[in-house]
Amino acid sequence: MRVFENKSVLVLGGSRGIGAAIVRRFAADGAKVTFTFAGSPAAAHALADETQSVAIYADSTDREAVISTVRENGPVDVLVVNAGIGVFGDAVDIDPDEIDRLFKINIHAPYHASVEAARKMPEGGRIIIIGSVNGDRMPVPGMAAYAASKSALQGMARGLARDFGPRGITINVVQPGPIDTDANPANGPMKDMLHSFMAIKRHGRPEEVASMVAWLAGPEAGFVTGAMHTIDGAFGA
Numbered sequence: 001m002r003v004f005e006n007k008s009v010l011v012l013g014g015s016r017g018i019g020a021a022i023v024r025r026f027a028a029d030g031a032k033v034t035f036t037f038a039g040s041p042a043a044a045h046a047l048a049d050e051t052q053s054v055a056i057y058a059d060s061t062d063r064e065a066v067i068s069t070v071r072e073n074g075p076v077d078v079l080v081v082n083a084g085i086g087v088f089g090d091a092v093d094i095d096p097d098e099i100d101r102l103f104k105i106n107i108h109a110p111y112h113a114s115v116e117a118a119r120k121m122p123e124g125g126r127i128i129i130i131g132s133v134n135g136d137r138m139p140v141p142g143m144a145a146y147a148a149s150k151s152a153l154q155g156m157a158r159g160l161a162r163d164f165g166p167r168g169i170t171i172n173v174v175q176p177g178p179i180d181t182d183a184n185p186a187n188g189p190m191k192d193m194l195h196s197f198m199a200i201k202r203h204g205r206p207e208e209v210a211s212m213v214a215w216l217a218g219p220e221a222g223f224v225t226g227a228m229h230t231i232d233g234a235f236g237a
């Protein structure tokens with residue numbers, strides 16, 4: 001029997017990159033997987049066909065869409081909140097609406113999704129949010145809002161771990177360093193600068209992040225909660 005056979009997994013933001021690797025991993029391990037997408041319907045439908053999972057349009061900027069998606073597809077055994085964006089540039093020049101959009105996707109959606117999922121989640125349930133090593137370390141200018149959003153997830157997980165722990169539900173943050181995706185390609189212009197901060201001088205692979213998520217969601221991680229799990233080639237060390 002596969003590890004997640006008979007388990008229901010919901011991934012918010014699963015169409016591409018790290019989220020798609022997480023969808024593939026849970027599907028390969030036997031789970032019934034549902035995932036959301038917003039801007040990439042073609043990629044989402046192709047992934048759903050490939051993995052026999054269900055793709056649902058739900059924009060993470062829309063609180064009601066996030067909450068109703070979690071409610072209508074629950075109760076789930078595992079919730080993964082992966083959807084996240086970056087807005088980069090000189091802080092004094094960035095459009096404040098863009099910053100508020102980032103906070104909605106990167107902070108508000110994880111909070112409301114986690115709370116909604118926990119309402120009916122069974123004992124042994126798992127909530128995993130994809131943060132970033134930038135929640136711990138922000139070594140370059142132009143990314144303050146992104147870093148703030150990822151630091152916010154740390155307090156969120158610590159607090160919600162207290163709320164949900166008595167019911168046997170864990171909540172953890174996975175904090176990747178540079179990972180090869182559309183958002184941060186391994187051959188992109190930032191690569192040498194990013195690798196200069198690292199002990200293992202390469203981008204990580206989305207599958208490596210998915211492995212950590214799968215372990216946290218699995219039966220061996222029941223005593224792990226309210227914690228940050230960094231996977232970054234020592235970017236933050």
Ligand code: NDP
Pocket residue numbers: 012013014015016017018019020036037038039040041044058059060061082083084085086105130131132133175176177178179180181182183184
């Ligand atoms: P990508 O840009 O490659 O993919 C982002 C994913 O999030 C897509 O599936 C996208 O779906 C989804 N998404 C974005 N906005 C929304 C929205 N409004 N509503 C629903 N879904 C949305 O990013 P990565 O895979 O690189 O990043 C995934 C997560 O990992 C993010 O939280 C990011 O901050 C974090 N991370 C990434 C790192 C990296 O180096 N790559 C490093 C550290 C953290 P769609 O296209 O359908 O809108």
